[in-house]
Amino acid sequence: MTFHPTMPYASGEQHASERVLPDRGEPFVFTPENRRRIEELATHYPPDRRRSALIPALHIVQEQQGYVSANAMREVATVICCTPAEVEEVVTYYSMFYTKPVGKYVLQVCRTLSCALTGAERLTAAISQKLGIKVGETDPTGTFTLVEVECLGACDRGPVMLVNDHWHELATPGSVGALLDTLRTKGEAGLSGCHLNVDKKEPTKDG
Ligand code: FES
Structure with missing residues (x-):
C-alpha cells in the first residue's frame, strides 16, 4: 500500500x-x-x-x-x-537566466541569512552607491548589472557574490569599490574564487 x-x-x-x-x-x-x-x-x-x-x-x-x-x-x-x-x-x-539585456558583468549578491548576518545588505548598498544604480539595474556604461539572489552555497564565507559564473567570497563594503575597478581594468583577475575549489589546490612547499 x-x-x-x-x-x-x-x-x-x-x-x-x-x-x-x-x-x-x-x-x-x-x-x-x-x-x-x-x-x-x-x-x-x-x-x-x-x-x-x-x-x-x-x-x-x-x-x-x-x-x-x-x-x-x-x-x-x-x-x-x-x-x-x-x-x-x-x-x-532560475536566477542564472536573464530575460532582458544585462551588463558585461552580472553581480549577484547573496541575501540569504548567513550573508545577511555578515553584511550583505551593506555590500549591496556600497555597490549601488559606487555604480549609481539600484538592484535590478545596469550601469550606464553597460558594464555591471546588480541583482540580489538567494544562497550561493558558500555560507561560511559571506558575504558572497557571484560575478557571472565566478564566486567572490568574503566581500566587504570597504573593498568592493576596488574590486569593481579591477573588474573594469583587468577582468575577473581580482575575484577571490570559491573556497571549495581554492582549498582543493595542491599545497605549495611553503604550505
Ligand atoms: S547564505 Fe549566502 S552563500 Fe549561503
Missing part, C-alpha cells in the same frame, strides 16, 4: 501550459553551429524526451544572445519539442 498518488506522467496526461508568449524582443535564430550543438545534446536523451535538453539549450541561447528573449524561448520550444510557456517557466525560475 502506498500513500503516494499515481502520477500521470507515463500516460502523457500531465498538464502542459499552452499559454502564448507575447511577441517581443529581438528576433532569434540559432547560428548553424549552435543549432548543431543542440542537436548533439538532444542525442543524449530518448527521442521522445528532447525537452530534457532544455537547460543546456538555454545556456547556448544566453551565450549567443546575452539574455533569453521571448522570441528565443519560442525558438527553443520548437527545437526541443515543448511549449514556449514551459520554456518560460524554467527561464523565470
Whole structure:
C-alpha cells in the first residue's frame, strides 16, 4: 500500500501550459553551429524526451544572445519539442537566466541569512552607491548589472557574490569599490574564487 498518488506522467496526461508568449524582443535564430550543438545534446536523451535538453539549450541561447528573449524561448520550444510557456517557466525560475539585456558583468549578491548576518545588505548598498544604480539595474556604461539572489552555497564565507559564473567570497563594503575597478581594468583577475575549489589546490612547499 502506498500513500503516494499515481502520477500521470507515463500516460502523457500531465498538464502542459499552452499559454502564448507575447511577441517581443529581438528576433532569434540559432547560428548553424549552435543549432548543431543542440542537436548533439538532444542525442543524449530518448527521442521522445528532447525537452530534457532544455537547460543546456538555454545556456547556448544566453551565450549567443546575452539574455533569453521571448522570441528565443519560442525558438527553443520548437527545437526541443515543448511549449514556449514551459520554456518560460524554467527561464523565470532560475536566477542564472536573464530575460532582458544585462551588463558585461552580472553581480549577484547573496541575501540569504548567513550573508545577511555578515553584511550583505551593506555590500549591496556600497555597490549601488559606487555604480549609481539600484538592484535590478545596469550601469550606464553597460558594464555591471546588480541583482540580489538567494544562497550561493558558500555560507561560511559571506558575504558572497557571484560575478557571472565566478564566486567572490568574503566581500566587504570597504573593498568592493576596488574590486569593481579591477573588474573594469583587468577582468575577473581580482575575484577571490570559491573556497571549495581554492582549498582543493595542491599545497605549495611553503604550505
Ligand atoms: S547564505 Fe549566502 S552563500 Fe549561503
